[in-house]
Amino acid sequence: MQLKNSVLLNPGLYIDGRWCEAPSTFTLRNPATGEPLAEVARGGREETERAIDAAGRAFAGWRREPAAERARCLRRWSELMLENRDDLAAIMTSEQGKPLAEAKGEVAYAASFLEWFGEEAKRVYGDIIPSHKADARILVTKQPVGVVGAITPWNFPLAMITRKAGAALAAGCTLVAKPATQTPLCANALAVLAEEAGIPAGVFNVVAGDTRAIGEALMASKAVRKISFTGSTATGKLLMRQAADTVKKLSLELGGNAPFIVFDDADLEVAVKGAMASKYRNTGQTCVCVNRFLVQDAIYDDFTAALSKAASGLKVADGFAEGAEQGPLINQAALEKVEEHVADALQHGGRLLCGGQRHELGGTFYQPTVIADANPQMRLAADETFGPVAACFRFNTEQEAIELANATEFGLAAYFYARDLGRVWRVAEALESGIVGINEGLISTEVAPFGGVKESGMGREGSKYGIDDYLEIKYMLMGGL
Numbered sequence: 001m002q003l004k005n006s007v008l009l010n011p012g013l014y015i016d017g018r019w020c021e022a023p024s025t026f027t028l029r030n031p032a033t034g035e036p037l038a039e040v041a042r043g044g045r046e047e048t049e050r051a052i053d054a055a056g057r058a059f060a061g062w063r064r065e066p067a068a069e070r071a072r073c074l075r076r077w078s079e080l081m082l083e084n085r086d087d088l089a090a091i092m093t094s095e096q097g098k099p100l101a102e103a104k105g106e107v108a109y110a111a112s113f114l115e116w117f118g119e120e121a122k123r124v125y126g127d128i129i130p131s132h133k134a135d136a137r138i139l140v141t142k143q144p145v146g147v148v149g150a151i152t153p154w155n156f157p158l159a160m161i162t163r164k165a166g167a168a169l170a171a172g173c174t175l176v177a178k179p180a181t182q183t184p185l186c187a188n189a190l191a192v193l194a195e196e197a198g199i200p201a202g203v204f205n206v207v208a209g210d211t212r213a214i215g216e217a218l219m220a221s222k223a224v225r226k227i228s229f230t231g232s233t234a235t236g237k238l239l240m241r242q243a244a245d246t247v248k249k250l251s252l253e254l255g256g257n258a259p260f261i262v263f264d265d266a267d268l269e270v271a272v273k274g275a276m277a278s279k280y281r282n283t284g285q286t287c288v289c290v291n292r293f294l295v296q297d298a299i300y301d302d303f304t305a306a307l308s309k310a311a312s313g314l315k316v317a318d319g320f321a322e323g324a325e326q327g328p329l330i331n332q333a334a335l336e337k338v339e340e341h342v343a344d345a346l347q348h349g350g351r352l353l354c355g356g357q358r359h360e361l362g363g364t365f366y367q368p369t370v371i372a373d374a375n376p377q378m379r380l381a382a383d384e385t386f387g388p389v390a391a392c393f394r395f396n397t398e399q400e401a402i403e404l405a406n407a408t409e410f411g412l413a414a415y416f417y418a419r420d421l422g423r424v425w426r427v428a429e430a431l432e433s434g435i436v437g438i439n440e441g442l443i444s445t446e447v448a449p450f451g452g453v454k455e456s457g458m459g460r461e462g463s464k465y466g467i468d469d470y471l472e473i474k475y476m477l478m479g480g481l
């Protein structure tokens with residue numbers, strides 16, 4: 001990998017402001033080519049405990065820094081990310097596979113959380129409450145929760161870390177990040193820049209490697225007061241159980257099963273554009289990607305034909321190739337899940353409009369796929385495909401659409417396209433999801449609260465609400481006045 005700033009590429013562990021080795025390493029591979037990228041340190045229990053100790057020691061000083069100083073560090077960190085945008089994107093495309101243009105977009109998105117939360121650090125206000133006693137006063141202040149463990153997935157290797165680290169550090173918390181084993185190099189590049197931005201030793205640590213050992217060390221530690229996790233619902237449930245023993249606070253951003261409803265009064269062209277962005281971005285590997293298209297009867301054929309035309313025109317290629325629009329899936333297991341979902345859908349009466357096969361590029365590349373005549377008996381109706389497969393269900397009435405959309409235990413993002421104002425309000429309020437895109441397929445931004453209801457998790461990230469997850473409320477009663 002050719003980088004302008006080669007120090008960004010570090011295969012070690014970042015603990016207490018120092019780069020360390022681990023007793024063993026693992027080979028990280030490029031998902032597009034299968035070629036080895038680096039021998040990366042495989043951290044485990046001991047390294048995690050050292051990182052937690054360092055974060056605990058650093059907490060005392062970091063929480064006392066004036067908010068403006070924490071803000072300055074976060075702003076500088078954000079600027080450094082943008083200054084190194086091309087290199088960070090190249091590291092990301094190499095280890096994660098997404099097209100370079102998307103990777104560059106993610107760098108800016110990830111940097112935005114650091115800037116945003118740096119600004120929010122200055123606005124952690126308390127309250128004075130009218131007292132219930134004449135000789136007493138009631139004050140409310142907010143304090144950082146303490147050491148935070150951040151466990152993040154591979155699909156957004158930078159943004160999922162900064163969304164947590166920005167809020168945590170702004171609040172005065174210190175953090176141990178456990179990135180996904182597939183994407184440690186992005187996390188480490190962030191650590192290089194954190195140090196350059198002046199973030200003190202121990203405030204931000206990164207330990208990648210043995211997932212189970214690192215996870216258990218974080219969950220068992222009494223010093224870790226909060227876990228912020230983004231990943232699968234199964235892992236989220238496990239962490240929730242493990243958190244019980246030490247009553248850790250939890251923020252969980254788990255799986256979704258996003259519906260995308262197209263009503264017959266929708267602008268078809270706009271709906272197809274939104275559908276493409278929301279479905280095929282990151283090869284369909286995001287928790288807010290559409291999993292179920294619900295299309296009203298009168299425009300069903302027009303919509304599915306237009307979607308399949310657009311999908312079959314996507315350029316599938318190595319993320320570094322000029323004009324690449326869809327990269328590989330992250331690994332073999334992801335490819336097999338997509339194949340299983342497609343086979344199952346076809347067995348249950350699905351009609352293939354395009355794709356449906358592995359791509360001729362081989363490896364984990366898969367063709368952009370559209371399946372018509374989807375129905376609730378198919379596995380993909382209940383289970384997130386996490387791949388480039390658009391399954392289109394048909395409905396007649398608004399009520400039927402709402403019921404279908406909500407017929408899932410998940411509730412992260414939902415989208416719908418309609419122009420009737422009454423319908424827009426009715427449907428937006430009836431959807432059981434934390435996020436609703438109305439005539440819009442891309443909903444992620446640092447200024448808005450991201451998070452789910454039902455089994456999609458708890459807590460919100462980004463926006464003015466995001467910092468609350470890292471703060472404790474303290475009430476002081478001053479008596480005898």
Ligand code: ADP
Nearest residue numbers: 151152153178179180181211215230231232235
């Ligand atoms: P995905 O399907 O996106 O890989 P996971 O929930 O498996 O979802 O992974 C998300 C993050 O959680 C990754 O960093 C992964 O290593 C981590 N993880 C997976 N299992 C555990 C576990 N038992 N304890 C702690 N972290 C885990």
